Amino acid sequence: MVDVLKSLGFEYCFSNPANTFRSLHESLINYGNNTAPEFITCTHEEIATAMAHGYAKIEGKPALVVLHGTVGTQHASMAVYDAFCDRVPVYLVLGNHLDAEGRRTPVTWFHSARDAAAVIRDFTKWDDTPISLGHFAESAVRAYKLAMTPPMMPVAVVADAHLQEHGVEEAASLRVPRLGALAPPQGDAGAVNELARMLVAAENPVLVADKLARTPDGLARFVALAEALQCAVIDRKGRMNFPTRHPLDQSNRAAAALADADLIVGFEVSDFASVRSRRSGAKRVTITAGDLFTRSNYQDFQRYPEADVAIAGDGEATLPTLIESVRRLTTSDRRLLFADRGKQLAALHEEALAQAREAAAVGWDSSPISTARLCMETYAQVSDLDWSLVADVIFMQNWPLRLWSMDKHYHYIGGPGGYGVGYGAPAAVGAALANRKHGRITVNFQYDGDLMFAPGCLWTAAHHKIPMLTLMHNNRAYHQEVMEVQRMAVEHGRNATRAHIGTKIEDPPIDFAKLAQSMGVYAEGPISDPKDLAPAITRALNVVKRGEPALVDVLTQPR
Amino acid sequence: MIWIVLFAWLQQPANADRGKRAFMEYYCYSCHGTDGQGGAGPRLVVGESPDRLIRYVRKPTGGNMPAYTSKSISDEDLRAIHAYLRSIKPSPPANAIPLLQK
Numbered sequence: 065m066v067d068v069l070k071s072l073g074f075e076y077c078f079s080n081p082a083n084t085f086r087s088l089h090e091s092l093i094n095y096g097n098n099t100a101p102e103f104i105t106c107t108h109e110e111i112a113t114a115m116a117h118g119y120a121k122i123e124g125k126p127a128l129v130v131l132h133g134t135v136g137t138q139h140a141s142m143a144v145y146d147a148f149c150d151r152v153p154v155y156l157v158l159g160n161h162l163d164a165e166g167r168r169t170p171v172t173w174f175h176s177a178r179d180a181a182a183v184i185r186d187f188t189k190w191d192d193t194p195i196s197l198g199h200f201a202e203s204a205v206r207a208y209k210l211a212m213t214p215p216m217m218p219v220a221v222v223a224d225a226h227l228q229e230h231g232v233e234e235a236a237s238l239r240v241p242r243l244g245a246l247a248p249p250q251g252d253a254g255a256v257n258e259l260a261r262m263l264v265a266a267e268n269p270v271l272v273a274d275k276l277a278r279t280p281d282g283l284a285r286f287v288a289l290a291e292a293l294q295c296a297v298i299d300r301k302g303r304m305n306f307p308t309r310h311p312l313d314q315s316n317r318a319a320a321a322l323a324d325a326d327l328i329v330g331f332e333v334s335d336f337a338s339v340r341s342r343r344s345g346a347k348r349v350t351i352t353a354g355d356l357f358t359r360s361n362y363q364d365f366q367r368y369p370e371a372d373v374a375i376a377g378d379g380e381a382t383l384p385t386l387i388e389s390v391r392r393l394t395t396s397d398r399r400l401l402f403a404d405r406g407k408q409l410a411a412l413h414e415e416a417l418a419q420a421r422e423a424a425a426v427g428w429d430s431s432p433i434s435t436a437r438l439c440m441e442t443y444a445q446v447s448d449l450d451w452s453l454v455a456d457v458i459f460m461q462n463w464p465l466r467l468w469s470m471d472k473h474y475h476y477i478g479g480p481g482g483y484g485v486g487y488g489a490p491a492a493v494g495a496a497l498a499n500r501k502h503g504r505i506t507v508n509f510q511y512d513g514d515l516m517f518a519p520g521c522l523w524t525a526a527h528h529k530i531p532m533l534t535l536m537h538n539n540r541a542y543h544q545e546v547m548e549v550q551r552m553a554v555e556h557g558r559n560a561t562r563a564h565i566g567t568k569i570e571d572p573p574i575d576f577a578k579l580a581q582s583m584g585v586y587a588e589g590p591i592s593d594p595k596d597l598a599p600a601i602t603r604a605l606n607v608v609k610r611g612e613p614a615l616v617d618v619l620t621q622p623r
Numbered sequence: 624m625i626w627i628v629l630f631a632w633l634q635q636p637a638n639a640d641r642g643k644r645a646f647m648e649y650y651c652y653s654c655h656g657t658d659g660q661g662g663a664g665p666r667l668v669v670g671e672s673p674d675r676l677i678r679y680v681r682k683p684t685g686g687n688m689p690a691y692t693s694k695s696i697s698d699e700d701l702r703a704i705h706a707y708l709r710s711i712k713p714s715p716p717a718n719a720i721p722l723l724q725k
Contacts, residue, residue, distance in 0.1 A: 418717070421724075427714055
């Protein structure tokens with residue numbers, strides 16, 4: 065089993081130890097010498113899986129996650145769902161005792177299942193329960209191949225305890241199947257050529273991307289397409305698809321940019337139904353590998369996206385053909401028109417950036433500290449370094465996306481996918497681990513409610529010396545729910561002063577600095593005066609530069 | 624006349640203080656920030672008279688703001704909130720903040 069797993073090139077194995085895979089665990093660390101993969105000790109299976117999720121978004125390939133039978137897989141399930149919705153490859157191996165004769169104790173029975181992967185089958189791409197070592201080898205390689213073929217998703221292979229623990233017979237002729245190079249599916253060539261013709265002919269086309277750029281090439285190709293057309297781009301930042309300061313980037317004025325579009329092209333946009341122009345007769349085209357796969361139970365596929373042309377294929381893989389066709393079809397007359405369009409868009413980009421800065425200035429000196437101030441105090445200290453922002457920032461008004469200059473694929477990795485709370489902290493640690501060998505400074509804005517789901521990941525960061533700067537966005541509440549309950553009270557015509565019940569996390573307030581310190585992480589705070597923020601970030605950043613995690617607890621505005 | 628102006632001036636901070644309390648108690652801050660700077664909801668900018676604010680809160684137009692009846696919040700509390708919002712010191716412009724120029 066270890067030979068097979070090593071052949072797949074895993075760097076890390078994220079896991080919480082358990083006896084349904086005790087043999088595999090021991091083999092990984094001794095027979096496998098605890099390298100490629102290296103065992104990363106996690107304090108919860110949800111943490112292990114979310115770490116692999118964050119890791120994959122930086123590194124572009126899956127990590128190994130080994131889970132306990134039944135209970136461990138149940139713990140992991142929310143994080144598996146997040147990765148599934150986020151179209152991220154995570155490679156799960158589940159321990160299990162299929163053969164009742166091998167169940168040594170009553171507890172082993174609790175931790176065994178006839179179909180161990182059933183609990184996560186609705187939100188994995190593929191799973192198998194091999195019953196021989198040869199079968200395991202084949203299924204393990206097949207699982208990797210399927211996970212890495214767009215649309216990328218989690219996969220699971222059950223490692224039966226009997227197979228793990230019984231020696232390989234001397235006469236057995238076992239081999240590890242070869243993985244080979246994987247080529248992602250491109251959109252149909254005829255449809256892509258027709259799209260190029262539509263793009264060149266359009267007066268005001270808008271390119272919208274969400275989970276498009278799987279690799280650095282994806283970002284570079286998307287820039288090339290936009291520049292060939294000199295057209296508007298809206299980056300929804302499910303991945304880092306387009307530089308935030310590129311003159312064609314219109315994400316800070318997305319609604320205005322879309323309003324007059326005569327052609328909208330969605331690249332790996334899962335909720336394309338919500339992307340609308342006000343212009344009558346505007347055409348709509350989608351390119352997504354999402355059309356190649358879906359499950360029916362969980363409704364992550366979103367509202368049906370009406371489109372004039374729906375191209376089933378991977379967006380990033382389809383871009384080279386599309387760019388080539390656009391360049392070939394562009395006449396000199398159109399090129400002149402494109403240049404004028406590009407100049408107008410550049411001016412609108414600058415105007416929108418100035419408006420975002422003005423909005424950020426309002427409440428600059430507020431206490432609790434404004435999320436814009438937190439964001440920009442941090443940026444001031446990392447912008448000259450090689451940094452990577454690994455946090456979802458939707459609950460801080462997306463300030464980094466609106467104000468930071470981002471132009472590398474690791475400058476932002478998108479959100480949790482399925483919006484399951486508890487993703488943030490462990491995914492950030494996993495991403496930070498992937499960034500470590502590149503020497504990048506990992507930055508994490510951490511929601512307080514999210515950290516309380518899985519705080520044990522801080523211990524993993526300290527134990528494995530994973531450098532990461534965490535700035536708490538501590539509004540002492542499950543704030544979305546404060547607003548939701550408040551709204552319900554008002555709509556029901558009832559008392560509008562009780563929305564704190566069940567939603568606030570303030571009596572007693574959580575001391576996140578002490579929490580982090582208790583697990584060996586440098587930490588300070590809480591900080592409520594904005595003047596104290598910069599020196600605290602400097603001190604924490606110095607710790608991170610030494611190769612360790614650090615946390616600054618910041619009391620913030622609700623959003 | 625002098626007494627009337629003096630009386631109004633003396634009343635203003637009290638109203639603003641009460642307004643701040645109401646702004647927090649009714650969770651206005653949860654969408655609009657503690658200083659009305661905006662958040663999930665828009666920045667709050669109010670005119671001289673509280674009437675427009677009261678009309679808007681009773682019957683909001685557009686956005687996600689729910690309609691507050693007088694059962695949920697009184698006109699008196701809304702006037703106090705208006706006084707609080709009027710009392711907030713303006714923020715510096717973006718071009719006066721070096722961190723926003725990066």
